[in-house]
Amino acid sequence: MKIVVCAKHVPDIQAERGFTPEGRVDRGRGDGTVNEVDENALEAARRIAEANGAGAVEVVVLSMGPPAALDAVRRGLQMGADSGVHVSDDALAGSDAFATARVLAAAIRRIGDVDLVLTGMAALDSLTSLLPAALASELDVPALTIASELEVADGVVRVRRALDDVVQVIEADLPALVSVTDGINTPRFPNFAAIMAARTKPVVTWTLAELGVQAEEVGDAGARTRVLEVAELEPRATEVLDTDDDGGAGARLAEFLVARGLA
């Protein structure tokens, strides 16, 4: 069985983040990192591989992005992937979720014979959650999204997903795509041996031409939406700071809420 895990390189959410004046995510502000929920997808792939015994499952980590995105591929290799694919091309700058889905789909087809695609449920920079379903649609495979449990057996993948009003268990025949939540597992951080082993694992870099994707279909040229304007929001200023030393803060808060028409 072959599993591809899509891992996105994003600005560290603990660091200062922002946009460039053109409305793109500013990747030059500081440390990038692999999108946290994608680490859960990597861990999920590793657990499937471990459960099936040595050699039965091949895990490929796939990341699209500028040269720095190679870090996401390396992280994937340290977390158990057997090989890595990095898709990088100047024409990709400014790609939206749909262009990204098209490129990742082309890469997955080129990797070939892929049974399962795993992604995180959202990228913590854009938070649109569009990519998993868009990628499944491009690949014409079933999408089982926001999985909080996952099992694979006999060519069938089964997930548990908690929606607003209902908990569903759904299954699909492979090949399929599953997006996972951060509740699905606790990723194991790579130890020294894993970091050393990752150094010798094979990594390839593909350009758009190698994937047969036209530059006009992606990046700014292919985007179906355009950012017109971005601005950093003013931090909120605290209007009332009350201390409950006299035991009256609860009552004062009630009066505030009623006076504001909030309660």
Added chain:
Amino acid sequence: MTATGAVLALLTAPDAAGGQGVAGSGISVTASELLTVARELAEGLGEQLEAVWVGGLGAGVLESLGAFGVSRVHHLAEAPATTTELASALEELFGAKGQSALLATTSFATRELAARLGVRLGAGVLVDASRIELIDGRLVAERTAFAATWWSRCAVLASPAVVTVKPHSAEPRPAEEALEPELVPLAPGLGDPRVRVVSRTERAATGRPELATASTVVVGGRGTEGKFTVLTELADELGAALGATRVATDEGWVGHELQVGQTGVTINPVLYIGAGVAGAVHHVGGMRAAQTVVAINSDPEAPLMELADYAVVGDLFDVVPRLTARLRELRARATEG
């Protein structure tokens, strides 16, 4: 009718008023907010407003849709089991009628739907819009990014436009002239035979509003040490939804479906009250768009205290019960008066 386009508002049976609807109406507040945004867009484009209604049409629904200016209701009687099915039904509708835009209230399901329509129809997709306007005939939406520390305006360049709109993005405003909508059945879309629903467990009804769309949300964090009773009492006094931080759901104090944050439910209520909530980046990213933020915490240095409009330094087990009691008093007095 001429072949001009129409703006579609997607509504599903839970949008029927379930105790929290507009008085005298068959639809929920969230549904009427979405219809208001969609009607304003349709007016700007010089197009009709149409609705897609998924699920049973309860009493008063059609009339309420008409009151919000809906001229035609595409009715999908049987709620589809998967998003794929709904996407194919809508795809047919777009193919046949040349609709210019589809608006839906943001949820996991509608974002997934938007993704599918984006690929299948080449639609221009924006999610989590908080405001929609027309600039030079193009749909432009406002949204926030990076845990709501940034704001952006994005234009949709492709047609049709598919936009998910956050709850509480507009004051519900019925149309000046009510219409009598034409009811048209919508054929169910093709499902994906490769996908099977093994089981469905409806959540037990709590009597509280849904977290994602509630106008008031009471959230408990680590500081509750798992004792949520004072918070549920406050939530019930306020008619609020109950939410929790990742720590609280991971500890099993409350269910995971109550997790507010970037990997849980994103909320933008009118009023957010966080008790014993530190304000980790993940959590703040999912609630920062709240209009008024109240924080109650014994630690004045907690990050949530800094971004609160109203911060109380104190023990939540002292402050919250007194808050609830005083609210009850004030509201009883208001009712008597």
